[in-house]
Amino acid sequence: MHRGVLETAAKEGYRRLVLGAWGCGVFRNDPAVVAAAFHALLTGGGRFAGHFEQIVFAVLDRTSDGPTLGAFRRTFAAQLQAAQLQAAQMQAGQLQP
DSSP states (O other): OHHHHHHHHHHTTOOEEEEEOTTSSTTOOOHHHHHHHHHHHHSTTOTTTTTOSEEEEEOOOSSTTOHHHHHHHHHTHHHHHHHHHHHHHHHTTSSOO
16 A cells, blocks of 8 residues: 555656554554554565655654654654755755755
């Protein structure tokens, strides 16, 4: 499923995506496994690494330290840190958009 939606988005030329933590609610898939599947496809040597300009994961958790959000934050920690640094540098005028 993860690969399929990314294949479709890439084929259609989408550069920005909003994705969900699929199956982590009522179907009780392990959030760490779902996050890892996306991470493997989107980073490093993954099939879609560098393909998309921006990806937002819309994750519903009842608290800011909930298990699903926490799993995605831990899995994508390096990417979050890099994005925050880039945003700060752009705001300071050190980088162009």
